[in-house]
Amino acid sequence: MPTGLCLPFLTDAHLRLHQEAQDFAASRLAGPARRMEARGPHTDRDVREILSGTGWLGLLIDTADGGLGLDHTAKTLVLQAVSRVSPAAGAILQASILGAAPIAEYGSVELRRRLLPEIAAGRCWPSIAVTDPEHGSHVLGMQAxxxxxxxxxxxxxxxxxxGNAALADVHCVIVRTDQPGHRDRDEPGRGGSLTAFLVEQDAPGVTVVPAPVNGLHGFSVDTLRLTRVRVPAANMIGEPGDGHAIAQMASVVYGRLNLAAVALGIHQQMLDETARRVTTRRRLGGHLADLPTVRHHIALMQHHLMTAELAAYHAARLLDAGTDCDPWLHNAKLTAHRAGAASSELAKQLYGGHAARLGEPIEQLRRDIDLIHAPAGTDDLQLLRLAESVLGPHRPQWSTQHAARRALRAA
Ligand SMILES: Cc1cc2nc3c(=O)[nH]c(=O)nc-3n(C[C@H](O)[C@H](O)[C@H](O)COP(=O)(O)OP(=O)(O)OC[C@H]3O[C@@H](n4cnc5c(N)ncnc54)[C@H](O)[C@@H]3O)c2cc1C
Structure with a gap:
C-alpha cells in the first residue's frame, strides 16, 4: 500500500495489482535502476524490454483493443510502485501510457485495431510530441x-x-494545419487550428536529436525533428482541428496523474532512504533519529507524502467515477511535485554535505523530483488553471469529455 494511506475504495484487484507491481519492481527493476543512474543521461532499451512483457503499456487500453482495461487508480498504483524502485522506469512507462491515449481516445477504428494491441503487448512503443521549442505550454502558439x-x-x-522520443516506434504529433482562428479555444469539443498525426519513427525525414537532461537517467526527453515527413491521411488521429483537444485531454486526464504517480514513487523512495540514513548515522551516543529536530523533519516528510497521496488517489477515484474533476487533477500534479520538492529540501538538511555526493541515492532522487516540475504542466500552469476554477472563465472539463467517450465505447 502507499505509505500508511487508507484507501477504502481500493478493490481486491487493485491490491493484488499493487503487490504484483511492487514485487516486479523489486525483482526486475532494482538492478537496471542502479545501472541506468550510473550511466548518466542516455536512452535505456533494456528497461523497455523488461516492461514490454508486463502488459502495463495497455493498462488503460480497453480489453476489446487488447489492453487490460483497468482504471486510473490502478495505473497510479503501478506507476508509484515502479517509480519507488526506479524513477526512470516509471517515467518511461508513463510516457508510453500517455502516448497511447490519443489513439485510444480519438483514433479511427483502423488505427485502433492496427496499433492498440501492439502497444498493449509491448511490441510498439508510442510517444506524444506536443511541446514547441518557442511556445512550450502555450500549445496554441506551436509552429510545426x-x-x-x-x-x-x-x-x-x-x-x-x-518523453521516450528516442525509444518510441510511433509518435503522436500535434501540428498546425490552419492559422489560429475564432474556433481556437482552450475548451473541449471545439475544433481549431491544430491536428494530431501518427508518425512512424522510421519514416523518411524523422530525426531524433539528442538533448540530454540531468535527471531520470535512462529516460529520453529528446528533440523530434520533422523534415518534409510524408504521412498518409489515414494516420490522422481524430478530425482536422482536434489537435488542441487531444493535447489537452492527454495532458489533463492522463499526464497530470501519471506524473503525480511518478513523483509519489520518488518521494516515497526519498523518505525510505532518509529514514535509513537517520536511523543508522551515529550522533551523541545514539543516532540522528533520536534528535527532536530530526524527528520533526521526518514527520514533515511523511506529512508531505501522505498529503500528496491523498490528492492523487482522490483525483484518480473521481476520474474513474466519471465525475467532473479537472481541478482535482491539476491539484494532484501540483501537490505531488510541490510536496516532493519540499521533502527534498528536508532531506538536504538531514544529509548535510553528503546530500550532493555523487553516488548517494538522495542526490539522484533530488534531481529526479526536480524533473517532474514541467511535464504535464509546470506548477504555475496548474495554479493558473486552479485560479480559473475559482474566478473563471469556467470551462467545460476534459474529464467530462473523457468519461463521455469511455461510456460511448462501453455501450
Ligand atoms: C521530464 C519531462 C518530460 C516531458 N515529456 C513530454 C512529452 O512526453 N511530450 C511533450 O510534448 N512534452 C513533454 N515535456 C515538455 C513539457 O510538457 C514542457 O516543458 C511544459 O509544457 C512547459 O513548457 P516549457 O518548458 O516550454 O515552459 P514555458 O511554457 O516556457 O513556461 C515556463 C514558465 O513561464 C511561465 N508561464 C508560461 N506561460 C504562462 C502563462 N500562460 N501564465 C503564467 N505563467 C506562464 C511559468 O512560470 C512557466 O513555468 C516534458 C518535459 C520534461 C522536463
Whole structure:
C-alpha cells in the first residue's frame, strides 16, 4: 500500500495489482535502476524490454483493443510502485501510457485495431510530441505544420522535451494545419487550428536529436525533428482541428496523474532512504533519529507524502467515477511535485554535505523530483488553471469529455 494511506475504495484487484507491481519492481527493476543512474543521461532499451512483457503499456487500453482495461487508480498504483524502485522506469512507462491515449481516445477504428494491441503487448512503443521549442505550454502558439499533398500530409517542424522520443516506434504529433482562428479555444469539443498525426519513427525525414537532461537517467526527453515527413491521411488521429483537444485531454486526464504517480514513487523512495540514513548515522551516543529536530523533519516528510497521496488517489477515484474533476487533477500534479520538492529540501538538511555526493541515492532522487516540475504542466500552469476554477472563465472539463467517450465505447 502507499505509505500508511487508507484507501477504502481500493478493490481486491487493485491490491493484488499493487503487490504484483511492487514485487516486479523489486525483482526486475532494482538492478537496471542502479545501472541506468550510473550511466548518466542516455536512452535505456533494456528497461523497455523488461516492461514490454508486463502488459502495463495497455493498462488503460480497453480489453476489446487488447489492453487490460483497468482504471486510473490502478495505473497510479503501478506507476508509484515502479517509480519507488526506479524513477526512470516509471517515467518511461508513463510516457508510453500517455502516448497511447490519443489513439485510444480519438483514433479511427483502423488505427485502433492496427496499433492498440501492439502497444498493449509491448511490441510498439508510442510517444506524444506536443511541446514547441518557442511556445512550450502555450500549445496554441506551436509552429510545426502539416500541409495536405495528394492524399497525404507533409509535416515540418520540431518538438522538444518529448518523453521516450528516442525509444518510441510511433509518435503522436500535434501540428498546425490552419492559422489560429475564432474556433481556437482552450475548451473541449471545439475544433481549431491544430491536428494530431501518427508518425512512424522510421519514416523518411524523422530525426531524433539528442538533448540530454540531468535527471531520470535512462529516460529520453529528446528533440523530434520533422523534415518534409510524408504521412498518409489515414494516420490522422481524430478530425482536422482536434489537435488542441487531444493535447489537452492527454495532458489533463492522463499526464497530470501519471506524473503525480511518478513523483509519489520518488518521494516515497526519498523518505525510505532518509529514514535509513537517520536511523543508522551515529550522533551523541545514539543516532540522528533520536534528535527532536530530526524527528520533526521526518514527520514533515511523511506529512508531505501522505498529503500528496491523498490528492492523487482522490483525483484518480473521481476520474474513474466519471465525475467532473479537472481541478482535482491539476491539484494532484501540483501537490505531488510541490510536496516532493519540499521533502527534498528536508532531506538536504538531514544529509548535510553528503546530500550532493555523487553516488548517494538522495542526490539522484533530488534531481529526479526536480524533473517532474514541467511535464504535464509546470506548477504555475496548474495554479493558473486552479485560479480559473475559482474566478473563471469556467470551462467545460476534459474529464467530462473523457468519461463521455469511455461510456460511448462501453455501450
Ligand atoms: C521530464 C519531462 C518530460 C516531458 N515529456 C513530454 C512529452 O512526453 N511530450 C511533450 O510534448 N512534452 C513533454 N515535456 C515538455 C513539457 O510538457 C514542457 O516543458 C511544459 O509544457 C512547459 O513548457 P516549457 O518548458 O516550454 O515552459 P514555458 O511554457 O516556457 O513556461 C515556463 C514558465 O513561464 C511561465 N508561464 C508560461 N506561460 C504562462 C502563462 N500562460 N501564465 C503564467 N505563467 C506562464 C511559468 O512560470 C512557466 O513555468 C516534458 C518535459 C520534461 C522536463
Amino acid at each position: 505544420t502539416a500541409r495536405p499533398s495528394r492524399g497525404q500530409y507533409i509535416l515540418d517542424g520540431e518538438k522538444v522535451l518529448v
